[in-house]
Amino acid sequence: MxxxxxxxxxxxxxxxxxxxxxxxxxxxxxxxxxxxxxxxxxxxxxxxxxxxxxxxxxxxxxxxxxxxxxxxxxxxxxxxxxxxxxxxxxxxxxxxxxxxxxxxxxSTNSVAEHTMGLMLTMSRRIHISYDKVRKIIPVHISNRGWELNNKKLGIIGYGRIGQRVAKLAEAFGMKVFYYDESRKNAGGAAYLPLNTLLSTCDLISLHASRQYQEPPILDKKRIAIIKKGACIINSSRPELIHTPSLISAINEGQIMGYAVDEILDQSDLASLSDYGRVLETAHSAWYxxxxxxxxxxxxxxxxxxxxxxxxxxxxxxxxxxxxxxxxx
Incomplete structure (x- = not known):
């Protein structure tokens, strides 16, 4: 009917x-x-x-x-x-x-590819180089980057997109780990408890769902245990992270940077002390x-x-x- x-x-x-x-x-x-x-x-x-x-x-x-x-x-x-x-x-x-x-x-492939693009942009500081060429930023800001090869990638949320990211990351020579509420047939990725993943991985990529009005996965306490110098990639949803706590961790030098597929509340970014540490892509990963x-x-x-x-x-x-x- x-x-x-x-x-x-x-x-x-x-x-x-x-x-x-x-x-x-x-x-x-x-x-x-x-x-x-x-x-x-x-x-x-x-x-x-x-x-x-x-x-x-x-x-x-x-x-x-x-x-x-x-x-x-x-x-x-x-x-x-x-x-x-x-x-x-x-x-x-x-x-x-x-x-x-x-x-x-x-959008599985599109989001996974966008995620790798965010990793490459942050690691090779492509956004910094682009802004230098356009004379938007001072020449003294360094655009020296680092390689993804041999870095530890921790994936939070190992569904279709998380697993696709894992395969792409392996092609870059990354060592891939994941955390999910249920262990899965993970291919080349190894399961780690969440705290262990946060404290040992060089890059952390979020691919988790979120229930209506529930608190972030990465709250202030979890952000505090993330490996010093790690980079956070979030092509899922910004509400998975407590943004003010993350910005504080970036300013304090604990977190290297944050790439997120959204436009953040600019009041949260007002306190950033170093250019290029946060990259926003305006919810275009799927597009x-x-x-x-x-x-x-x-x-x-x-x-x-x-x-x-x-x-x-x-x-x-x-x-x-x-x-x-x-x-x-």
Whole structure:
């Protein structure tokens, strides 16, 4: 049985290929909204209050808290163009038996390659060299870097992206270790307890999920035990790290640098004492031609499946990597 469906994306119908659009239009009660900028809560509710299925991109809605979801009075399912779902109150959706369909696979390669790009940029100080050429920074700032070869890489969160990063890192001659709540068939990577990984690895790369409104994995106490001179790579989500504590550790010389795929609160960066120690890439790790093509196809299939009452790729809270993991 088809359910009333609303699809909110940057370009509306133009977000889809003709074949994808034809498939979606077999759903009798479907409508499309083009929305380039984030909707206010009031706008979002006005569009979705009587929809049974809401399909939405992260660009159109930055957060889906309980107070918004409860105003979608007929909601029977969410279909999101996203892998990370920490922006959705999944405690509410679970309590009210609302399935959340998400994208599992679409950006694995893109994010993994971006992660390696962040490592190379930080290790070879490419961003420093670029700014020197453009005469943005003084010539006395050093752009001398270091090699990834033979360095210890610690991966926190060993799912699809973490495992792909491990394979790419091995090609650079890195020694790869991982921590996850469950030990996995790790290929060439070796499992380490979290504390051991933090205190012994030269680079730490985060690829963990996060539950709604839970505290960071790397809080002040964990940051304090990170190996002196280590570099932190975060192409996952900034909330996994307590940013003020990390900036303090950078200023104190404990942490060499931090690369994050987001735009940080600039007030957190105001105290930085050395240029180039923090690199931001504005949530672009996933953003490739291939990921968009694959993601839109997967999203189309997820929307259709939800609308006909056969939902696919449903978020299971128990599968998330919990940010509240005990010190190990």
């Amino acid at each position: 088809y359910k009333k469906t609303i699809v909110i994306s940057a370009k509306g119908e133009d977000s889809f290929t003709s074949a994808q659009l034809n498939k979606l239009k077999t759903i009798p009660n479907i409508s499309f909204i083009a929305q380039m900028d984030p909707l206010t809560e009031k706008e979002l509710v006005s569009f979705t209050h009587d929809a049974e299925i809401v399909a939405i991109t992260r660009r159109s809605a930055k957060h889906l808290p309980a107070n918004v979801l409860k105003q979608m009075h007929k909601l029977k399912g969410l279909v999101v163009y996203s892998t990370g779902c920490e922006w959705i109150d999944h405690y509410y959706t679970k309590q009210h038996d609302i399935p959340v369909s998400y994208l599992k696979h679409y 490739s031609n291939e990921a968009i093509e694959l993601g839109t196809e997967e999203w189309t299939n997820n929307i259709y499946a939800m609308a006909i009452g056969q939902p696919e790729n449903i978020l299971k809270i128990g599968e998330l990597f919990h940010a509240t993991t005990k010190m190990a």
